[in-house]
Amino acid sequence: MKITIVGTGYVGLVTGACFSEVGIDVTCVDIDELKIENLKKGIIPIYEPGLEDLVHRNVKKGRLHFSTKLSESLDGAEVVFGAVGTPPDEDGSADLKYVLEVAKEVGRHMNDYLLMVTKSTVPVGTAEKVRKALQGELDNRDSKLEFDVCSNPEFLKEGAAVSDFLKPDRIVVGCDTDKAKKTMERLYKPFTMNGHPVVFMDVTSAEMTKYAANSMLATKISFMNDIANLCEIVGADVNSVRRGIGSDSRIGTKFIYPGTGYGGSCFPKDVKALIKTADDFSYSLKVLKAVEEVNEAQKSILITKLNKHFNHDLKGKTFALWGLAFKPQTDDMREAPSLVIIRKLLEAGANVKAYDPVAMEEAGRILGDKIEYGQDQYDVLIDSDALIIATEWPEFKFPNFNIIKKLLKNPVIVDGRNVYDLDEMKDREIDYYCIGINTKK
Template sequence: MVKITVIGTGYVGLVAGLGFSDFGNDVVSLDTDQEKIDKLVNGQAPIYEPGIEELLSRNLKAKRIIFTTDKKYAIEHGNIIFICVGTPQTNEGDVNLDYVYQVAHDIGSYINQYKIIVNKSTVPVGTAREIGRIIKNTIEEREALIKFDIASNPEFLREGKAINDFFNPDRIVLGTDNAQSLIELNKIYRVFARSNKPIIKTSIETAEMIKYATNSFLATKITFINEMANLCEKVGANVLEVASAMGKDGRISPKFLHPGPGYGGSCFPKDTKALVNIAKKHGAKLSILESVILANEFQKKLASQKIIKRFPTGGTIALLGLAFKPDTDDVRESPALEIIRTLASTGLFQLNVYDPQAMIQCKNALAPSSSEFIKWCSSAFEACRQADAVAIITEWFEFRNMDLEELKILLNSPVIFDFRNIFRKDDLESLGYEYYGVGI
């Protein structure tokens, strides 16, 4: 058993804290948001993530995890402290490190003995060293003599699949230049030894870079297949067959070869822009990644342009799916927001919107100016009733299982914009639908 402190209870921090406690460790999870902590103490997860509440209940019952806002108590508790706070994007595309540096200052203020400070937040290369500098300076201001070590352990959790990703990682990256840190971190992750999960041991700077490089490559792969889809529509090819054939090449793999209305979420948009800015600051040029960012913005706009082209005088459109992906309530950088804003800005469309989890988040994200054109619906069928077309933006399973015969009766006209290609074009057309997919 290892005494662990996790600072931050967002997607990364909450999953990590619960995961470490489920391994049998003694975990204290710290956050400054009292309302969030109160919910967690009462067994309520502040985020939607499949499996999170069961994991929370199990570890609260076993008394392996404590949630608190008490910085001194939390920092003194852990022999290993994980930093898992947000690193939001600034208006200039840089990474806002205020939360990370505040945590570093807090650790320096309350650290009482040797500890290993591990950063899990996604940060530019060199941030861990700066965390160490801030902690050291703060300790010196206290006129104390306390040693500590710094490490980097980036997360690779997918929203909607975060629990599975934590317990079944493709690999674990440990960035440290200290043998003692490596020994202690290996104790935490030794549970994966039997399953032969690779543990990559590298420098702190390399570990920080691995996270950005990984997300940027995946964003590039998504954007590539989206551009192939757009070309397929022009030349009469089928992108699904193209992607399937490409994916059977062992050098490529089928993952992330799914065309759609562009990527969104809390990671890919932020991390691609951050990496481009990091490169600029160091005199390097990432021309491929710069193009990926521009192409993704175009892809989001292309979806709404398809609707406007089919309905130049406007109409009622049912928009199904608001989260940037299924199994999450996260709407950050979601293509749905771009589509809603664009269609609402024309003043020609009534938008009936529905999502199984992200309705409140979408309401909060959209400007009030769009609200007069939006009807918030309680089900997919309510959204589709007397609509001129339905647009599927997020591939929730409940949309895949809709009764298409009943749906056809509800719609004013049987028009489907399937921006996730969840249906087969031939099947829909055989039922009398006018079908618009992506790249087919």
């Protein structure tokens, strides 16, 4: 079976590499010539555990190819995946121009029946727009070629995307014809043979499922952050509360860890897009609007704690920041809480020295020389007034606290991920602030 995937970002590249791993002939297409040339040389544009080995292995075996020309990649392809970006417009809606341009180009160059699959995260109704765009190009060619449109949203966690694709909780497929369904059944047969379920539904429901899933997870995060803030006020321990509610199987333990809010390429964008979709239909998603409001406020929670400790005088002080990526095991800084923390510190006249195991290059691209970058996690502590934990990378969880106290001007740690134990910090005579626990009561 031969397929073509348009877009080589997180979704497209992971999808292509994983399909090639199960024996499918895959061509990944992108208009970025430098990215494609680098991929041909084995240079991976993103950090994702396991992806580099997967790409190298399947390129070597001749199952994974890269091209800048979609027109030349359609010959013999049964399925074309659109995995291009859908950046948010100013009003929060998903920008579909890249999605529709892919559909148009497919319509201009297809020469046999194919199945057009939307892999990008798109709002309800996009499949119909894709269908019209593709059909319009066929009409311009006076072509009677047939095609189907399918929705196959991704549910990949950055940092675990390869594992998520190869061992999925579920595979959601929205299609409207038996032919499309049978094609997708063949495509995913290697996965269903291993017991991973494919959930078939209509296209509209599949489009909604993606947004509903991410919005539910974002809701759990904001709910727990709201509860954490209340815990601090009333004197409760959010970690005890978390364990108490997480033991309820109806709630579960995932996504109820308090912190500095969600970030990344999916949750912020998808929550905004679903809110906008509802508004377009004159329906207000009040819960999700509150979720977004809580999340934006939570990104500044560490600044509030720093201001309280330093008597609202951060000017001229230097802060060490551990973690720049929005979460561990990725270099993605899109909507990262660290960016809000850095911006507010700089606005207050403070200096920032930061370290992240993999996101330093990305930080340099975004922030330039506005902050300093350390060689390692201890380098940034030298002459800093406090340490801020923004991302819970494993190497930050068991540091040498004696070195931390020696290098910092003041033994102050503001922990946005509740990495450390409060009693241990007290024993070490470190001023410690975290989320959801009143550490000074």
